[in-house]
Amino acid sequence: MDLSALKERLSSGRLFHTYIVTGGDAAAREAAGDLIAAAAVCTGEGPAPCGRCRDCVKVRKGIHPDVEHIDRREDAREHSVDDMRAVRARAFVMPNEAPRSVFVIRDADAMNIQAQNAMLKVFEEPPPHAVFVLLAENPMRLLETVRSRGETVNLAPGRAECDPELAAKARALYEAAASGDDMALARLVPEIGKLSRLELPEYIDAARRLAVSGFGRPGGMTPERLAQFTGALDEADRMTAVNVSAGHISGLLLASLCGGI
Ligand SMILES: [Zn+2]
Incomplete structure (x- = not known):
């Protein structure tokens, strides 16, 4: 509300x-x-x-x-x-x-x-x-x-987009995951390891929003892929909250996103 x-x-x-x-x-x-x-x-x-x-x-x-x-x-x-x-x-x-x-x-x-x-x-x-x-x-x-x-x-539905550079990185990840491009994922996910503690939650949030808002649209994810993608991001989010390193998180994301559905 x-x-x-x-x-x-x-x-x-x-x-x-x-x-x-x-x-x-x-x-x-x-x-x-x-x-x-x-x-x-x-x-x-x-x-x-x-x-x-x-x-x-x-x-x-x-x-x-x-x-x-x-x-x-x-x-x-x-x-x-x-x-x-x-x-x-x-x-x-x-x-x-x-x-x-x-x-x-x-x-x-x-x-x-x-x-x-x-x-x-x-x-x-x-x-x-x-x-x-x-x-x-x-x-x-x-x-x-x-x-x-x-x-x-x-208080502000549709809040402002995150940092444009971060948003572009999140979009690239989302698009690679949506099209099942494992090669691109293998290239993009390790980049997550370079994000700061402050950037990481924002990046995860932006990627999740893209996946959810793209669902049902052309090029959007299948329900299975969406569940897998957001599930992997949720897990990554939980890990950022308990101070797991960004490098470790990107490794686990890669394992759960590549070679999937
Ligand atoms: Zn009163």
């Missing part, structure tokens, strides 16, 4: 337990997180969030005792599994003063796989009073099992 659909649903009293807020910039995601948090704890009259009650005001000031923001530890690139287990435990504690407690996880896409798995159970069976808001620049870094448990709020 987009922002206006979110506002409409919140004001009609429909609240989900887990939201994944993506798109836009960090400030816009933060604001959407506050909106959800305020709606969850609002005790005022009329459509939530009313913006005027004690709880709404406290959320706006960032001082509501039942709205917790979870940041990565200083200098840490990831949310650790121990930190997320602690969040999971706190989610079962009853709220202090509001009807609900809200956990806004900043950079939720920086939860490592173990951390995501630790949260999965509570996303699946949340305590009745708990609401989770995952702010994620790149939701594709979240496990499919996590993504499927949350309602996605996309």
